[in-house]
Structure formats: C-alpha cells, structure tokens
Amino acid sequence: MDLQAVVQLIGNVGFPIALCLILLQSILVKFNKQMDGLEKRLAQLDKTINMMVRTFETKVSKTILQEEKEKD
Template identity: 75%
Template sequence: MDLQSLVQLIGNVGFPIVLSLILLQTILVKFNKQMDGLDKRLAQLDKTMNLFVRTFHQSASKTPKQLEKKDDG
C-alpha cells in the first residue's frame, strides 16, 4: 500500500476506520505467525511423543524376556 492510496483512503473513509483496519491487519499477521510457530511445535511434540511411546513399548516387550533369563540362570 503506497502513501498516496493511504492518504486517499483516509480522506474517503475517515481516520478511525483506516486506523482500525491497519491495526486489524497488523494483529492478524502477528496471530498467523504465532499460529504457524505453534503448529510447528505441536508437530515436533507429536514426533517426540511417538518416539517415546515406541521406546516404551520396546523396553516393555524386552522386560519379560530378561526376567525369564534371570529365572533360568
């Protein structure tokens, strides 16, 4: 948005409305950036939790076998 169109918009619509639109655009841009960051963090959390669950299941499946070896020995 160039300066001439901004001045024309202020003259046609009024200062409060233009200021509200500029603030709304700024807030929406920041909100979208925060949501993108949150989405990335949630995806990383999902990967981490899946890895944790796989590791837990692998260690849980090995535990009974190890107990049987100790009882036999």
C-alpha cells in the same frame, strides 16, 4: 500498504476507521506468524511423543521377554 493507498483509505472511510483497519491488519499478520510457529512446535511435540512411546514399548517388550526367560 503504500502512502497513496493509506491517504485514499482515509479519504474514503475516515481516519479512525482507516487506523482501525491498519491496526487490524498488523495484528492479523502477527497472529498468523504465531500460529505458524505453534504448528511447527506441535508437529515436533508429536514426533517426540511418538518416539517416547516407541521407546517405552520397546523397553516393556524387552522386560517381558527377560521375565519369561527367567521363569523358564
């Protein structure tokens, strides 16, 4: 937001309302950045959990096969 736009905003709606709008805009920008970061972290967490599940399933399958061989 440039200086001329801020002066025009203050002239149109008054200083307190203009200040609130500027603060709201900055808060929303920070919030959106945080949400983007959380989305990336959740995607990574999802990949990690899927990898752990596959590893667990593989180990369980190998254990079952070994037990079946021991019984025979």
